[in-house]
Amino acid sequence: MISRLKPYSFKPYPWQLENWNTIQSATRAERMAHAILFTGPVGIGLEYFSKCLAAGLLCDNSGDELQACGGCRSCHLIQGESHPDLVTIEPEEAGKQIKIEEIRRLIDFMQLKSQYGRYKISVITPAESMNRNAANSLLKTLEEPPGQSLLILLCHRPNLLPITIRSRCQQLRFKPAYDEATVRWVKENIETDENVQHLLTMAGGAPLAIPEMLExxxxxxxxxxxxxxxxxxxxxxxxxxxxxxxxxxxxxxxxxxxxxxxxxxxxxxxxxxxxxxxxxxxxxxxxxxxxxxxxxxxxxxxxxxxxxxxxxxxxxxxxxxxxxxxxxxxxxxxxxxx
Ligand SMILES: [Zn+2]
The missing domain is CATH 1.20.272.10 (Zinc Finger, Delta Prime; domain 3)
Known part of the structure; x- marks a missing residue:
């Protein structure tokens, strides 16, 4: 139902701009962490945001603003989900655990040199689905991250994540959104005759949860x-x-x-x-x-x-x-x- 949205504009959603500014300031000041934990409700768009960030870091033309151009070789590879310096780790099936083998694959990937001379980026989603062994095996990489690497953890229920993992990441919380710009975005991107303000309240301020609610x-x-x-x-x-x-x-x-x-x-x-x-x-x-x-x-x-x-x-x-x-x-x- 959000088909009218161009899938890879690489621009964060309007309700994510504050978080985007935080990330931009960190890169400008060259204090970008090696591991970031994004937390927020299902439907707030954590995966999309992480993709914007990965694209911004890997793009040939993005600069400090991190705005991926969408036209370079790197952006095309991301659009095709085949960038050699970006890997996403998720459960084999929705709702299942992320196992230690998956995390080992990630660690091997992070040790390799970047193919395009920029970052090596791994995204784990949802991070709370790592089982205990998987989480433990990630600790060493969190403590001694390889150079020019970034680990992004996406998490909807941070209380399920071991404190040893949480404490080693820079945390960025995505708050529920009810503001004017978000309401406008929903009106423009989700087809419905219902009252949008009301829908957003029922969705707990997570706009991308609305299509499924309507369905x-x-x-x-x-x-x-x-x-x-x-x-x-x-x-x-x-x-x-x-x-x-x-x-x-x-x-x-x-x-x-x-x-x-x-x-x-x-x-x-x-x-x-x-x-x-x-x-x-x-x-x-x-x-x-x-x-x-x-x-x-x-x-x-x-x-x-x-x-x-x-x-x-x-x-x-x-x-x-x-x-x-x-x-x-x-x-x-x-x-x-x-
Ligand atoms: Zn680009």
């Missing part, structure tokens, strides 16, 4: 969750069955959306304007759902959602069914008229 029909998803909450409240549904049904989606997504819904309900209850719900008919339904609840009950439930959401994205393994049933039973008891 998965997120609005219908939200309405279905709400229907289930009504059915549970009326005692018409079995908690185990609803948990089974919700498990069809990624657990952390379900908990994220529920916490968004309930954050709005807390706002409605305290007479504030909901921020994530734009559909007025839905606001009426939320009011109906929480009519008989006290504010403290609602905030109690909201905190449970946040807690379980935290567990679903944390470092400890969890049982999806248990996490969801926990939420559902708490909700049912809230509504128990006895």
């Amino acid at each position: 998965n029909n997120i609005f219908e998803y939200q309405r279905n969750l709400l229907n289930d909450l009504f059915a549970l409240k009326a005692g018409q549904e079995d908690p185990v069955k609803i948990a089974e049904k919700w498990k069809a989606y990624d657990t952390s997504h379900v908990l994220f959306w529920l916490s968004q819904l309930f954050s709005d309900m807390v706002r409605i209850k305290s007479l504030a304007k909901p921020v994530r719900i734009s559909d007025p008919s839905m606001i009426g339904r939320l009011q109906e759902l929480i009519k008989q609840l006290e504010l403290h009950e609602l905030t109690g439930f909201y905190h449970l959602l946040l807690e379980n959401y935290g567990m679903s994205t944390g470092t400890i393994s969890y049982n999806s069914q248990g996490l969801l049933e926990d939420v559902i039973i708490f909700w049912q008891n809230l509504n128990d008229p006895e």
